[in-house]
Amino acid sequence: MKMKTFTGMIATVLATGALLAGCGATDNTASGNETSSTAGGENKQPTYTFRLAESHPADYPTTLGDKRFAELVNQKTNGRIKIEVFPSSQLGEEKAVIEQVQLGAIEFTRVSTGPLAEFNKAFGVFSLPYIFESEEHEWNFLNGPDAQKLLDGLSSSKFMGLAYYDSGARSFYTREPVKSIEDLKGMKIRVIQNKVNIDLMNALGASATPMPYGDVFNALQTGVIDGAENNWPSYYTSKHYEQAKNIIVDSHQRVPEVLMVSQVTWDKLSDEDKKAIKEAAAESVAYQREQWKKFEKEAEDTVRAAGVTVTEVSDLMPWQEAVKPMIEKYRPDYKEVLDAIENAKNK
Structure with a gap:
């Protein structure tokens, strides 16, 4: 009888310990899945899994840019931050997605500055006609401080603007x-x-x-x-x-595209992670523009050939x-x- 009691006590202690360890290991936050772990008494940096909403198909140039951005973030954080890209409006149409990103329910998205202007009036400027004479003129502006100021201004609408992507004319x-x-x-x-x-x-x-x-x-x-x-x-x-x-x-x-993150998500990240994400966004632009040029020519050639x-x-x-x-x-x-x-x- 004593042996049974002693064995039962040990089982209870082990089960309680496992439960407490499990509670300390994972914290599912509103901003993606965040996991923190400890080893040898030292705190490790948290890992995250975020979602990026995209309205275009999986092989579209903006989606390819999103995927390149996600790859770069993963590389720069040694796998700690994973961004899953959801193309073809799987997470909703653009306006609904923007609202969800504003709330922090979706962490990242790529949107056109057209609908974005409904949430931040400053971006309405891109809808004005014939303000850019050429692609070169447009990117002279987008790569400059005034365009960056527009991205920074998205914070007033609960977003963090990361980069501009190409969408042609x-x-x-x-x-x-x-x-x-x-x-x-x-x-x-x-x-x-x-x-x-x-x-x-x-x-x-x-x-x-x-x-x-x-x-x-x-x-x-x-x-x-x-x-x-x-x-x-x-x-x-x-x-x-x-x-x-x-x-x-x-x-x-x-009308350029904007890659952006929810301010709710952004505020929870460390300075190191913010730096990695900004760098990844900036580095993904050249690849996205290259894919855009390639696909734009293919599209034009195809419709011309169709009569x-x-x-x-x-x-x-x-x-x-x-x-x-x-x-x-x-x-x-x-x-x-x-x-x-x-x-x-x-x-």
Whole structure:
């Protein structure tokens, strides 16, 4: 009887010890899974598993940039920080994801500055038409201090901006041929739900028709809209070129992407981990831009081969003149940034 009692006491002590050890080993926080471990009385740095939400497919240039960023973070932290990329809107559409990142429910995301402007007004400047003359002009600005200031300003909206990714230039594609600005007049053109984009359509004489991106193919097919606007890769991957077989390359907008992290998550990280993440983001940009250029050419070549009619705008002056009143309307909101963009032409 005594032996049974003694054995039972030992079992109880061992079970209690194991339970206490288990409770001290893992802390599942709201900002990803965080694990802290101790060995030999010394505290080790925590390990994390975070999620990065991406709306584009797994092989799209922005997703490839996300994956490169995740790899670099993992390398720089010796495997302590793992970032899992979820493409194809698995974690939700862009606006819903931005809201979740704001709350800290999702840790990282890559989003267009278009919808981001609804959460941080400063990013609305990128929706203004014809403010960049070329890709070189755009990246002269994005690589400069004023663009970095915009990223830093995201903290007021509970985000930390990490880097800009490329998304090329946007142009109009339509069911019926458009050879000049006059041909756009009266056409129903799908736009992002964004006041600047609606004003742009009005300035060009078109009728702005806001709708979710996923509805555009059917709307083109049924004639609910006459056209839409986007970059070459999106025109191709969405198969919009099958219904809108005419594109006029006016490059009216160059709307960059932003890689960002929730401020809730950011505030929980050590200075060492913050440094590693910032470095990884900056280093991933060159790779993402390289993938963008490659895919952009493939997309353009494919739609041309499919018989799409491509019209190059040789004289942008009429288009630029048409939107001047609109630019002036928004200048008070973005004067400092617009001046910096203008100055970036000469760098």
